[in-house]
Amino acid sequence: MALRLQQSLKYIILSFFALVSIYPIFLMIASSFKSKQEITTKPLALPTRFSLENYVTVWKEIHFADNFMNSVFVSVVSVLLILLVSSMAAFYLSRYSFRWNGALLFFFMLGLMLPMKLAISPLYMMMLKLHLLDTYASLIIVYVAGHISFAVFVFYGFFSTLPKDLDQSARIDGCNDFQVYYKIVLPLMRPALATVSIVDLIGIWNDFFYPLIFIKSAELNTIPLGMLTLFGEHDTDWNLLFCGLTLSSLPMIIAFLLASKQLIEGMTSGAVK
Template sequence: MHKARSSKIRTVAAHAILIAYTAIALFPVVLIVVNSFKTRQAIFRSPLSLPDSETFSLIGYQTVFAQGNFAHYFQSSLIVTMASLFLVLLFGAMAAFALAEYRFRANALMGLYLAIGIMIPIRLGTVAILEMMVASRLVNTLAALVLVYTAQGLPLAIFILSEFMKQVSDDLKNAGRIDGFSEYTIFFRLVLPLVRPAMATVAVFTMIPIWNDLWFPLILAPAEATKTITLGAQVFIGQFVTNWNAVLSTLSLAVVPVLVLYLIFSRQLIRGITSGAVK
């Protein structure tokens, strides 16, 4: 759009608003990370300054690595997130393809049934989920978390992916059928590669809540061996409430991996949101 009279004042005002809010959004995160590299005195005396040679200290990180089991927590989180993500994407895409591609009697009903989970949070089933996990001896295993997160991620994944799969050219799939592809080959070889961007979007949407979840690790897998990083950080901070160095370091350690992942995938995520995937 051509704005003939796009005034300077307007541009300045726009930037002022955005810079102000960006500061509000980033300040707390920056504050935590910066102070985690300082000595205890410096944290309190001059919380807003960067660490210099005098105030620089890794004491917090040393405490965390000496006392906490963070490498292990991190590994648990990674396993749970990756496994759930894989299952959500695979099973979600398969179901989405069935709903988008085939006319069959229960199609609409099936779509509606699978969409209930978008509206009703799985957390409300916790009481019964715990009973079930106890009965099947899955409490304090990562498998319990993977199962729950897969179920939690599927409805939205199916919903978004089937929208995208409807856009894949019918002609292409039909060309495959005439060339003798099975329905499975058509799905895996033709359709999946074409919806890769949508898969990436769904992956980010699915991943963030799983990585950040506190509720289910707390209830289903609170044992030391299966603690996720989110739960680990929560428990650890609870124990070291007065050790500011340790607390700030723990928070920084918990922020950084997510932040890095976010920066890698942010284009994908933002494109996903703005392309109207969430409607």
């Protein structure tokens, strides 16, 4: 009886925290169907009628389709480059011992300690001299440089748990170093890949700071910059804002649901031997 009561109490507490976490998302989606007056007068109530008028307005007014494709391109290219470069670097650092192994790993770890936003002035001047301002390349370079340290940290820890006998067996079968990485190790690191992909994708997708600094043309705006047009000097269209937030959140929610199993495995891979 006491054990059943204890389990019930656990479920009640977990359900409460789940409700607290999900309710803001539910409120955002519900508010996207409301009128501006409804949000002001009844912010916590359900919409009186469900209409797609707000979604049509957002799609046309702020060119949401263009902003969405811009965000998809920058996010996907950045994440793919992060996965490629960081996984190869972590593989080399974990599989080969050389004189500067520890120093090079510490160099990557410095990126976790020093925020890149402190160097925004040198970054801006560098992009200006390279003629990369107002281009996707400036964003992609900054995102890859800013997120590669976390990815190397995760991949290095994951590679360290894999036995080196796998590498030796593959080399006996005729694989070179790159084939060991590509054919043997890479398929085993799907949980770590999912973890890094989701964490970095969310950070890049929602980033507002770097596009605001490096992007000037409206046709290159990402979703966070496009949403800025909904904020007026004296008033804000909250119904359109909630609608835009809902549309921009859906890809991240879908990506998390698709990769949630691999994400959990990646976060707990080293917990149990």
